[in-house]
Amino acid sequence: MRASQLQEKIETKLFECLEDIAEEIGLNIPFLPEVYFIGRNFKFETLGLSEKEREDYELVKKGRQSIFFHKQKIILIGTNNIEHISEEAGHFLHITNSHLTLYDKNTKDYLASWIIAEMLGYFSSKLINPDRKNPLNRYPDILNEEDKCMRIINKKGWDTEDFLIYQQGYNLGEKLFNAYISRVTSRRYIRNLFKNNLKGKNNAYSTFLKLRKRLL
Numbered sequence: 001m002r003a004s005q006l007q008e009k010i011e012t013k014l015f016e017c018l019e020d021i022a023e024e025i026g027l028n029i030p031f032l033p034e035v036y037f038i039g040r041n042f043k044f045e046t047l048g049l050s051e052k053e054r055e056d057y058e059l060v061k062k063g064r065q066s067i068f069f070h071k072q073k074i075i076l077i078g079t080n081n082i083e084h085i086s087e088e089a090g091h092f093l094h095i096t097n098s099h100l101t102l103y104d105k106n107t108k109d110y111l112a113s114w115i116i117a118e119m120l121g122y123f124s125s126k127l128i129n130p131d132r133k134n135p136l137n138r139y140p141d142i143l144n145e146e147d148k149c150m151r152i153i154n155k156k157g158w159d160t161e162d163f164l165i166y167q168q169g170y171n172l173g174e175k176l177f178n179a180y181i182s183r184v185t186s187r188r189y190i191r192n193l194f195k196n197n198l199k200g201k202n203n204a205y206s207t208f209l210k211l212r213k214r215l216l
């Protein structure tokens with residue numbers, strides 16, 4: 001398939017995911033994001049982003065990952081994969097409904113906000129693709145078994161902060177999805193999570209702890 005055809009296909013799929021997730025949870029789509037498929041010949045300059053974003057862009061391109069730039073409302077998709085597309089659609093809905101910001105927070109609230117964002121991204125992708133498997137749940141929980149986990153992280157050469165965010169976020173997202181489909185957790189509860197801006201000292205952190213207690 002030509003890059004332009006793939007671009008069109010992925011953009012259409014992402015907009016469909018947005019509609020489906022928004023309808024399921026009862027969320028607004030205030031406007032549409034810009035969506036770009038980052039193929040081999042894609043040029044960073046096309047995006048109109050500043051040099052500050054170049055490093056993230058290069059990582060996305062190299063690892064064929066995907067990313068949502070909150071401020072610019074731009075989604076980059078590195079692999080034509082429904083898990084990537086639906087997760088980024090979920091991130092877009094979360095950030096545009098909550099107006100959550102990450103960079104005005106202390107370390108604990110910053111990490112907790114990011115974890116909650118990944119939780120909702122993963123949850124969204126499960127709504128679209130319930131068969132998605134969480135690759136991080138085979139490792140011990142880093143908050144319960146830190147030493148054991150650190151040995152694995154060091155051996156694999158992973159980034160500890162990334163591991164913490166994605167393990168906690170994806171595990172909570174999986175549990176949230178299970179609670180939602182078995183009607184233990186209501187649609188309204190999920191909607192409020194998508195709309196919560198987590199502002200104020202300790203708000204994000206205490207919300208994260210409550211979610212752990214409720215779901216794990």
Ligand SMILES: [Zn+2]
Pocket residue numbers: 087091118121122
């Ligand atoms: Zn994500």
